[in-house]
Amino acid sequence: MSYLPAIEIEPTETANASVIWLHGLGASGDDFSPIVPALGLSKKPECKDLHIRYVFPHAPSIPISINGGMTMPAWYDILSIDVERKINEAQFTQSCEQVRQLIEREIQRGISSEKIVIAGFSQGGAVAYQTALSFDKPLAGLMAMSTYIASHNAIELQEVNKRLPISIYHGTQDNVVPEILGKQAMELLEGLGFNPTYKNYVMAHNVSPGQIKDIGDFIAQVLTA
Numbered sequence: 001m002s003y004l005p006a007i008e009i010e011p012t013e014t015a016n017a018s019v020i021w022l023h024g025l026g027a028s029g030d031d032f033s034p035i036v037p038a039l040g041l042s043k044k045p046e047c048k049d050l051h052i053r054y055v056f057p058h059a060p061s062i063p064i065s066i067n068g069g070m071t072m073p074a075w076y077d078i079l080s081i082d083v084e085r086k087i088n089e090a091q092f093t094q095s096c097e098q099v100r101q102l103i104e105r106e107i108q109r110g111i112s113s114e115k116i117v118i119a120g121f122s123q124g125g126a127v128a129y130q131t132a133l134s135f136d137k138p139l140a141g142l143m144a145m146s147t148y149i150a151s152h153n154a155i156e157l158q159e160v161n162k163r164l165p166i167s168i169y170h171g172t173q174d175n176v177v178p179e180i181l182g183k184q185a186m187e188l189l190e191g192l193g194f195n196p197t198y199k200n201y202v203m204a205h206n207v208s209p210g211q212i213k214d215i216g217d218f219i220a221q222v223l224t225a
Helices: 031-038 089-108 123-134 179-191 209-223
Strands: 005-009 016-023 052-057 061-064 070-073 078-080 116-121 139-145 166-171 195-201
Touching: 005 031, 016 089, 031 052, 031 070, 031 209, 052 089, 070 195, 089 116, 116 123, 116 209, 123 139, 139 209, 166 179, 166 209, 179 195, 195 209
Parallel strands: 016 052, 016 116, 116 139, 139 166, 166 195
Antiparallel strands: 005 052, 061 070
């Protein structure tokens, strides 16, 4: 099987957990891989037996309608950027399937599904939402950063992930993905019976040191539960 190309950061000992982390529009797997040391997991006593493989996939390069058809790395085309975003549903579905294949590959490598965290920023977060909520095996957690739920009607909720820990992070000054979309995602999840946590930060469409600390805390919490 052909998988998405990805940066992989291996632990010093045999991996017993995985984090699959999706970048945003116009970026690549290189975008978040430098953050790993800053998560501080090696300094947490509860993580001493945790050996995480980090997988940072690269999205394919495709033309993006809202950018005048310019070709760039993207999980799907965005047809309009109003609050009710219009996207290429077929490309979105294909990206979700490719990420699902990455999850299955981690399981084949010997990682329990319950030790796999899915994370995504912006466009990558939309794919992360869809993939994790529709996955048919229990996952450790979902991190949604500066993102939105792109196609809530297409989510096929799985009973095994009805108690999936979900952490949502958003900037109060985000003018790319307005915070209202992050809050809408939280409200939709609550309506579906989930209990997500929501944290916002005085920042734009990016990450911040305080957020990185919170991300590290969430990973430690769900992978040592």
